[in-house]
Amino acid sequence: MELMARYPDKHFDLAIVDPPYEANDAIGISDSNGHLVNRTKYRLFKNIKPSATYFGELRRVSKNQIIWGGNFFGLSGGVIAWNKNGTAFGEGEIAICSTHSSVRFFEFTWNGMIQEDMKKKEVRIHPTQKPVALYKWILDKYAKKGDKILDTHMGSGSIAIGCQQMGFNLTACELDKEYYEAALKRIELNTSQTSIFNQ
Numbered sequence: 001m002e003l004m005a006r007y008p009d010k011h012f013d014l015a016i017v018d019p020p021y022e023a024n025d026a027i028g029i030s031d032s033n034g035h036l037v038n039r040t041k042y043r044l045f046k047n048i049k050p051s052a053t054y055f056g057e058l059r060r061v062s063k064n065q066i067i068w069g070g071n072f073f074g075l076s077g078g079v080i081a082w083n084k085n086g087t088a089f090g091e092g093e094i095a096i097c098s099t100h101s102s103v104r105f106f107e108f109t110w111n112g113m114i115q116e117d118m119k120k121k122e123v124r125i126h127p128t129q130k131p132v133a134l135y136k137w138i139l140d141k142y143a144k145k146g147d148k149i150l151d152t153h154m155g156s157g158s159i160a161i162g163c164q165q166m167g168f169n170l171t172a173c174e175l176d177k178e179y180y181e182a183a184l185k186r187i188e189l190n191t192s193q194t195s196i197f198n199q
Helices: 052-061 132-142 158-166 177-197
Strands: 012-017 062-068 078-083 092-097 103-107 148-151 169-172
Touching (some): 012 052, 052 062, 103 132, 132 158, 148 158
Parallel strands (some): 012 148, 148 169
16 A cells, blocks of 8 residues: 555556455465365465455556456456466466456466476465466556556565566565565576576
């Protein structure tokens, strides 16, 4: 909220956000049988569901929005459906999109240790991490050159890597200090690898 308050109306062309879907003390995941699974690999964090005021401010500062888990907040609009080819932790996720009223699909395997591109497997540092390929697909379909992108819940930094690779200006924040620092390291590593391959 403090970050968005700094900007005038419609400053950002596109907000792509992945806020916590449920208000509880930490991420808890149920498997396909409804049993709670403790994802001990990741440090748990305070999971605070955003208020209606947050969504109002998000709409104020951005022309368009893509909100992961928007269905949990009662939001309406077009749907981006990501088929993760998953099992235990869900077969997919959806985002509510303000730019269209149809359903659009993205398929990319992201199921535990199994990823679509095992040769370029991403190190997972966050319990709700999304693949860089997903953000690159979104930017390709929903943003145009020169657009300013906003993310209020940066998490693992996948969106920052996608924006860097696609040439977009991103403004992002993350409240959790440890995840923020881990994301910065991940972004820095990716940036150095990209610059080596582009020489």
